[in-house]
Amino acid sequence: MLFIIPPKVHLLDITGPAHIFYEAKEYGANIELHFVTINDHTQINSSAGLHFNELVPFHEFQLSTEDFIFIPGIEFSLISDTNFYLKNRLFFKWIKDQYDNKAQICSVCTGTFLVAASGILDGKNCTTHWKYFSEFNQKHPEIELIKNRLFVIEEGLYSSAGVTSGIDLALYVLEVQFSSKLAADVAKEVVIYFRRSESDPQLSIFLQYRNHLDTRIHDAQDYMIKNISSSFTLEGIAENVYMSPRNLTRLFKKTTGITVGNYLEKLRVDRAILLLEEGNKVSYVSDQCGLKSTNQLRNLLKKHKEILPKDIKSLF
Known part of the structure; x- marks a missing residue:
């Protein structure tokens, strides 16, 4: 070597x-x-x-x-x-x-x-x-x-x-x-418990859309990441960061270039891919992504089929 x-x-x-x-x-x-x-x-x-x-x-x-x-x-x-x-x-x-x-x-x-x-x-x-x-x-x-x-x-x-x-x-x-x-x-x-593979992107959703200095929007993003398995609402996110839902919606899009809903959707897709690659059942994955049913998960992944790894794509 x-x-x-x-x-x-x-x-x-x-x-x-x-x-x-x-x-x-x-x-x-x-x-x-x-x-x-x-x-x-x-x-x-x-x-x-x-x-x-x-x-x-x-x-x-x-x-x-x-x-x-x-x-x-x-x-x-x-x-x-x-x-x-x-x-x-x-x-x-x-x-x-x-x-x-x-x-x-x-x-x-x-x-x-x-x-x-x-x-x-x-x-x-x-x-x-x-x-x-x-x-x-x-x-x-x-x-x-x-x-x-x-x-x-x-x-x-x-x-x-x-x-x-x-x-x-x-x-x-x-x-x-x-x-x-x-x-x-x-x-x-060497204390690396999450190994990344050839198919993983250079920048995951957990790193994307964070290149800004607005503390409140960072807090909103952190809240969604930490609570991704929960079915929280826009009102709940806004309350946690001491903003109105309307102001959060406006400022989030202005700061990150993406809506709150689209950001959450990308978080769930990224999380679902990881859990499925680990061999978890679809029902468990949908629950861990804060979705109400496996059908919701299937519909979400079909919507983003172009970014799914081949082995995951074949499931849907």
Whole structure:
């Protein structure tokens, strides 16, 4: 398992997945960890100022089918710098050579830009951090960018959305390469009790529509999330945040861009998908989503069928 350490690397992009594989090794998995530079410098300064020392130059490794390379994100100023690519063209050729030798390549966040620079993503699918979708499309129109996914896998190429999604990807690799039990044990060891999958969106409804500073609307959103299994009313939400129903309705739409009813509906759909994927019965799921019957749940999910995972869609 090689972890590439480029200049201005984002710390969690590299240390998150690396720690997952370290824990797997502690559980007895046959894994070797190597930390590698993209040039001959054995010391690299991260984007946060922390230095990495005693690194190994990339050209000392020739990989094959059993090997994985993790490439983390770096500061965007480097990604947009043509000289950066020219100075490191031998590294990008090396990446292509390793992929041709059947090594599997994983990128985290803007690390997808580095993989794309090698040419191995041409004509394939990938993802990257949502903030850089436009830049990626402009720079690499020959690559199909899959948006709103935690990670995308195609032909030995794994790309993830960034930061903590690199940990989700590392756990997925453990599960595929070793076993579900090992992945579950490691997730528990690092106190990750909710593992996200390839089909999960980069931003769940619990994070969307929160990019505002209105405390009362945040309180209203928190109230709905905490009480999602209850059949509360608009009047009940308004009373809890000391507003009139009319004022709450107006201000919620103005602040978030979505109505209270639509927001609650999205919360229930997100909650239902999670519970169904865990194998719960439809009657239990409808109850936990604050719905009066399984028919209500079915009608709600049919309304949002386009976002349902395939295994859930088949149920309805």
